[in-house]
Amino acid sequence: MPLDQKPASDKNDLPLMTMEEGIVLFHPHMPERGAEYVAHTLGTRWIGQGPKVDAFEREFRARLRQAGPCLAVGSGTDALHLAYLLAGIGPGDEVATPLFTCTATNLPLLYIGAIPRFVDVDPVTLNISVEDLARKVGPKTKAIVVVHYGGLPCDMDEIHAIARRWGIPVIEDAAHALGGAYDGKPVGALSEFTMYSFQAIKHLTTGDGGLLTFKDASLEPLARRLRWFGIDREDKQKGIWENDIREVGYKYQMTDIGAALGLAGLEELDRTLAHRKxxxxxxxxxxxxxxxxxxxxxxxxxxxxxxxLFSILAERRRDLQLKLRERRIESGQTHYRNDRYSVFGQSGHFPNMDKVDDAYLILPLHTKIGIAEVDTICDVIREGW
Ligand SMILES: Cc1ncc(COP(=O)(O)O)c(C=O)c1O
Known part of the structure; x- marks a missing residue:
């Protein structure tokens, strides 16, 4: 297959476009010094987890004013899986979690044998509905998971009040919310656990990657061991080869190749965020x-x-999408209600989701477009459809 061939879209029947053909929905942001930093790393002794991963964690924590230890991992999904383990979620535990999110929020719960209890959306924000959350959380609930859909922070005061009432932790899936803030505090400094994704089209990319931050610093040694088979790397590197493995760890770590790209992205993150905002x-x-x-x-x-993301709820969504496409503008949906996937084995009553299901639509927002392209898109929409 030629290197620049377009992949087929599995989202709908409108094939993906190239940048030459029109305004695409997503595009990775390649930092100016990304190729240089990656090339340098390829010539060093460490291409797996090494000093660049450590540097990335330090830089990320400082620049994004995170409240606790930062652990770089192979994906946002890894970070969520680790968060669930560190929060003590086990087989049979119920977890209140968004219905409307990437399946990656909820699949690690199934891996653990926990039971996702889906919470309806707030029809204004598409974040978790606080009213439905209050109804769904109870004595069996072990944790609350929230997703800041598109980058809009959830109603954190109200969510924390529910969590406090039941004495359970809040785990924030901030895959969309790097650079967001609530009440003057950055995302990542609000709840017990926060995860980020550095997958290809996120604000900051490491190719694929993620990061988990948590407030309780005493969890750090366990988190670091779980990230790497259950082995204490520092002890191992001191030459203590006989160190025991007591926990079931896995291989969740980021590589120095990814971290090099991430460090280049962090250098210009302020600019990237300013552009997107x-x-x-x-x-x-x-x-x-x-x-x-x-x-x-x-x-x-x-x-x-x-x-x-910039999302709208549109009347006759399909007609609007077709009109945009006629004018060479991509639009789409990124996530689908999770009760649609049989793997979760759940059906329920989600009246808010039912209302918005046929209406939500994402418009292009990335660093390969500027104000002029946004104006073009808005002009087309304002003509009506
Ligand atoms: C809300 C949400 N959670 C979790 C993930 C999973 O992150 P990753 O792809 O880095 O594993 C994503 C998407 O990438 C996401 O959009």
Whole structure:
């Protein structure tokens, strides 16, 4: 297959476009010094987990004002799996978790043998509904998982109040929310556990990768052992080869190749975030009040949106998508309600999700487009469909 061949879309029947053909929905952000840092790493002794991973963790913690230890891993999914283990979630435990999210939020719970208890969406934000959460959490609930959909922080005060009432931890899936904030505090400094994803099209990429941060620093040695087979790497590197393995660890670590790209991305993260947030604001300016659509945002002043996705709820969504496509503009859905996947074996009553299911639509937002492209997209939408 030629190197630049387009992959087939599995999301809908509209094939993916190239950048030459129009305005694409997603595009990876390659930092200016990414290739240089990766090439340098390839010439060193460490291409697996080594000093670049350590440097990435230190830099990430400092730049993003994280509250506790930061552990770089192979994917956001790895980070969630580790978080669930560290939170003590085990077989048969119930976990209150979003219905509307990437399946990666919920699949690691099945791996552990835990039971995801799906919570309906808030129809304004597509985040977890606080009202439904309050109904679903009970004495059997071991933890609450929330996802900041698109980068818009959830109602954290209300969620923490429910968690406190039941004495259970909150695990934030911040795969979309790098650079978001709530009540002046950065995401990652709010709850017991927060995970990030550095998958290809996220704000910051390491090819694939993720990071887990947690407030309880006493968990760090266990977290580091679990990340690497259950082995204490420091002891091992001191030459103590007989060190025991007491926990079932796995291979969750990031590589120095990925970390090199991540370090280059961190250097320009402020610029990346500023760009994305400017595009987000422009969409809001141009589309607020536009007939036939509603912006997915509650504009709550406590929340700073991380601008990973710009989403709308559109009347006759399919017609709008087709019109956009005629004008060479991609749009789409990234996630689907998880009760749709038989692996979860769940059906329930989710009236809010039912209302928005045929309406939510994502518009392009990435560093390969600027204000002019956002204006073009908004002009097309404002013509009506
Ligand atoms: C909300 C959410 N959670 C978790 C993940 C999983 O992250 P990763 O792909 O890095 O494993 C993703 C997507 O990538 C996501 O969008």
């Amino acid at each position: 400017a595009l987000y604001r422009r969409y809001v300016e141009r589309l607020k009040g536009c007939p036939g659509l509603r912006i997915v945002d509650d504009f709550d002043p406590r929340k700073e949106h991380a601008a990973w």
